[in-house]
Amino acid sequence: MMSTTDTETYTVDAIMDTIESNNYHIYFEDSLTALRTFVANGNYSRFFVLTDENTAQYCLPLLREKLGDPENFDLIEIPAGEESKDIDFCIGVWKMLIDFGADRQSLLINLGGGVISDLGGFAASTFKRGIDFVHVPTTLLSQVDASVGGKTGIDIDSIKNIIGTFTQPKAVFIEQQFLKTLPARQILSGNAEMLKHGLICDEEYWNLLKTSDLENPTAALVYKSVQIKNKIVLEDPHEKNIRKALNFGHTIGHAVETWSLINDKDSLSHGEAIAIGMICEAYLAHKKTGLSAAELEEITRTLTNLYPRYELKMEHSATLLEYMLKDKKNQNGKINCTLLSTIGQFNIDNVCTNDELLEGLNYYASL
Amino acid sequence: MMSTTDTETYTVDAIMDTIESNNYHIYFEDSLTALRTFVANGNYSRFFVLTDENTAQYCLPLLREKLGDPENFDLIEIPAGEESKDIDFCIGVWKMLIDFGADRQSLLINLGGGVISDLGGFAASTFKRGIDFVHVPTTLLSQVDASVGGKTGIDIDSIKNIIGTFTQPKAVFIEQQFLKTLPARQILSGNAEMLKHGLICDEEYWNLLKTSDLENPTAALVYKSVQIKNKIVLEDPHEKNIRKALNFGHTIGHAVETWSLINDKDSLSHGEAIAIGMICEAYLAHKKTGLSAAELEEITRTLTNLYPRYELKMEHSATLLEYMLKDKKNQNGKINCTLLSTIGQFNIDNVCTNDELLEGLNYYASL
Numbered sequence: 001m002m003s004t005t006d007t008e009t010y011t012v013d014a015i016m017d018t019i020e021s022n023n024y025h026i027y028f029e030d031s032l033t034a035l036r037t038f039v040a041n042g043n044y045s046r047f048f049v050l051t052d053e054n055t056a057q058y059c060l061p062l063l064r065e066k067l068g069d070p071e072n073f074d075l076i077e078i079p080a081g082e083e084s085k086d087i088d089f090c091i092g093v094w095k096m097l098i099d100f101g102a103d104r105q106s107l108l109i110n111l112g113g114g115v116i117s118d119l120g121g122f123a124a125s126t127f128k129r130g131i132d133f134v135h136v137p138t139t140l141l142s143q144v145d146a147s148v149g150g151k152t153g154i155d156i157d158s159i160k161n162i163i164g165t166f167t168q169p170k171a172v173f174i175e176q177q178f179l180k181t182l183p184a185r186q187i188l189s190g191n192a193e194m195l196k197h198g199l200i201c202d203e204e205y206w207n208l209l210k211t212s213d214l215e216n217p218t219a220a221l222v223y224k225s226v227q228i229k230n231k232i233v234l235e236d237p238h239e240k241n242i243r244k245a246l247n248f249g250h251t252i253g254h255a256v257e258t259w260s261l262i263n264d265k266d267s268l269s270h271g272e273a274i275a276i277g278m279i280c281e282a283y284l285a286h287k288k289t290g291l292s293a294a295e296l297e298e299i300t301r302t303l304t305n306l307y308p309r310y311e312l313k314m315e316h317s318a319t320l321l322e323y324m325l326k327d328k329k330n331q332n333g334k335i336n337c338t339l340l341s342t343i344g345q346f347n348i349d350n351v352c353t354n355d356e357l358l359e360g361l362n363y364y365a366s367l
Numbered sequence: 368m369m370s371t372t373d374t375e376t377y378t379v380d381a382i383m384d385t386i387e388s389n390n391y392h393i394y395f396e397d398s399l400t401a402l403r404t405f406v407a408n409g410n411y412s413r414f415f416v417l418t419d420e421n422t423a424q425y426c427l428p429l430l431r432e433k434l435g436d437p438e439n440f441d442l443i444e445i446p447a448g449e450e451s452k453d454i455d456f457c458i459g460v461w462k463m464l465i466d467f468g469a470d471r472q473s474l475l476i477n478l479g480g481g482v483i484s485d486l487g488g489f490a491a492s493t494f495k496r497g498i499d500f501v502h503v504p505t506t507l508l509s510q511v512d513a514s515v516g517g518k519t520g521i522d523i524d525s526i527k528n529i530i531g532t533f534t535q536p537k538a539v540f541i542e543q544q545f546l547k548t549l550p551a552r553q554i555l556s557g558n559a560e561m562l563k564h565g566l567i568c569d570e571e572y573w574n575l576l577k578t579s580d581l582e583n584p585t586a587a588l589v590y591k592s593v594q595i596k597n598k599i600v601l602e603d604p605h606e607k608n609i610r611k612a613l614n615f616g617h618t619i620g621h622a623v624e625t626w627s628l629i630n631d632k633d634s635l636s637h638g639e640a641i642a643i644g645m646i647c648e649a650y651l652a653h654k655k656t657g658l659s660a661a662e663l664e665e666i667t668r669t670l671t672n673l674y675p676r677y678e679l680k681m682e683h684s685a686t687l688l689e690y691m692l693k694d695k696k697n698q699n700g701k702i703n704c705t706l707l708s709t710i711g712q713f714n715i716d717n718v719c720t721n722d723e724l725l726e727g728l729n730y731y732a733s734l
Contacts, residue, residue: 103698126489
């Protein structure tokens with residue numbers, strides 16, 4: 001069991017300095033100019049930009065303009081959506097790199113959301129035993145979550161991130177302008193991870209988020225979430241202990257997300273699924289690790305106000321438990337959850353029984 | 368340009384102590400007992416043995432007997448042969464690990480030749496972002512080459528090791544008994560890498576090998592080759608400089624191997640292809656880096672005496688050059704070779720023109 005004892009407060013109107021991460025930098029201010037400098041000075045032989053059809057349309061023009069359309073740029077485009085994180089698309093990216101003649105001095109620029117950074121990071125970290133890559137996250141979710149921390153991953157049979165590596169990007173460039181291209185539902189998806197950062201580590205930030213206009217998150221809020229996540233992953237890059245804090249809401253949330261991906265025509269977004277997961281796991285935290293009834297109520301109310309209700313049918317819970325059993329966080333076949341002891345304090349490595357997990361699901365279903 | 372200035376000599380009748388590599392050990396004496404201890408003390412939740420149909424038949428019984436058939440052992444079997452290194456088989460291994468319920472505390476034991484250790488190492492290093500693996504190499508080639516050095520790799524479209532990682536095994540267990548199960552042609556395949564070790568680093572060892580009964584290599588000879596390879600990879604694990612020494616014969620050899628894999632019914636073994644590559648590249652070394660005519664003649668004679676002649680048709684050379692162009696060792700689209708300055712001294716990063724490479728191929732073809 002572990003929790004942060006850190007009482008440091010983050011100011012939300014701080015100058016957004018470049019953040020130092022694990023041997024790389026995360027750029028905020030005028031970040032695409034920083035990318036241009038990186039590309040010019042990097043001694044790379046070739047540049048590849050991985051996009052999906054959306055980022056190719058909405059984000060690539062700005063990137064091209066800022067970079068001055070350099071030579072040796074080739075595009076690799078995959079369809080938008082979580083389905084593209086499948087190994088088959090990864091093989092497609094590898095084959096395009098082969099066909100383009102990419103060598104070990106090539107740089108892959110991942111322009112997109114979490115699917116692009118996770119898949120692109122994995123493809124690059126394994127191509128010819130590893131080429132350099134950078135992230136230009138274009139969704140709120142990828143800015144505050146996927147692009148920071150050095151996890152890469154792809155899916156097999158809809159099992160999320162079952163294959164991946166721990167490999168750090170060479171840099172991350174966070175450009176606020178891209179958020180303006182996003183539909184509200186995608187912003188809301190990113191909000192879930194920001195709210196999680198408050199819940200696990202920083203009550204003050206949680207309180208601030210509750211009263212903020214989350215549909216239009218300020219650059220300072222994004223910056224603060226990146227600070228929180230970066231602090232955690234720097235302390236524990238390979239998820240041996242405190243990085244597990246970030247899994248709050250994800251044991252149940254990932255299972256719900258997988259279910260929805262397979263069964264729903266209009267699948268849940270990652271954030272929508274994680275919001276459900278956080279409600280269920282807040283219930284478990286109340287039962288197991290001391291989260292008060294008032295706090296459970298506060299978390300439940302905040303999240304159900306923000307996110308649309310999802311019909312969780314209890315007759316599907318056996319399948320959900322099956323997905324949870326395949327979760328990477330498990331040990332010795334036991335399902336492991338990160339819970340809260342209070343808002344702002346996490347508690348890792350809680351083995352949950354099937355009955356407890358069913359109770360958690362049932363809590364959400366009966367709201 | 369670089370070459371070893373090391374004048375240390377290796378004794379071939381040394382006691383075969385455990386060799387220390389990059390945070391792991393390579394066991395020789397009574398190595399399967401060492402494996403049993405490793406398995407017993409390793410705090411693993413589950414054990415998986417990756418075999419091919421040959422090692423399942425000839426090597427697995429001894430492994431089982433020595434390990435006392437512990438609980439929690441599951442087998443994953445793939446067909447024998449280089450074709451099994453394809454990404455499709457890797458996906459098969461991942462899916463079996465998923466189906467068996469492998470968690471992050473699982474250990475994968477790679478029982479087989481280079482295909483098993485390369486593929487198994489890659490599958491393990493990426494499954495759930497990395498589980499532990501050990502190698503029990505059962506061919507001479509994998510004992511002196513693939514199992515040492517932390518390279519993992521799989522093929523796509525017959526392009527060898529185009530995808531992979533640098534990940535160290537947790538231990539390597541070299542068991543001489545397994546060599547007795549091998550056909551002569553497989554022993555000869557391993558001999559090529561041993562001869563290469565002499566050519567690049569140790570003239571004395573090369574002279575010793577020339578007069579040894581290579582069909583029945585002694586444990587001391589195997590040990591010495593592992594020592595040489597381990598010394599190089601420890602100095603340069605990620606192949607930034609001197610590890611490239613090990614690529615001697617491989618730029619042309621890999622291309623010939625790929626050609627044969629695609630076109631011949633009875634494909635060349637790795638060693639047979641590398642022997643051809645070493646002859647062609649010795650010719651380039653004579654032309655470019657000072658290898659004497661007498662040394663070229665000596666290398667050519669030794670290798671052509673040991674290995675069957677292969678009909679290298681010059682009308683296929685354009686295709687061979689295409690394969691060489693896709694080689695991982697290239698930079699900026701230029702084909703890069705490791706050559707020799709004399710027997711026992713290597714010379715890395717030699718850019719070779721198409722004409723030079725064609726001359727090298729032609730040298731072999733006109734023998």
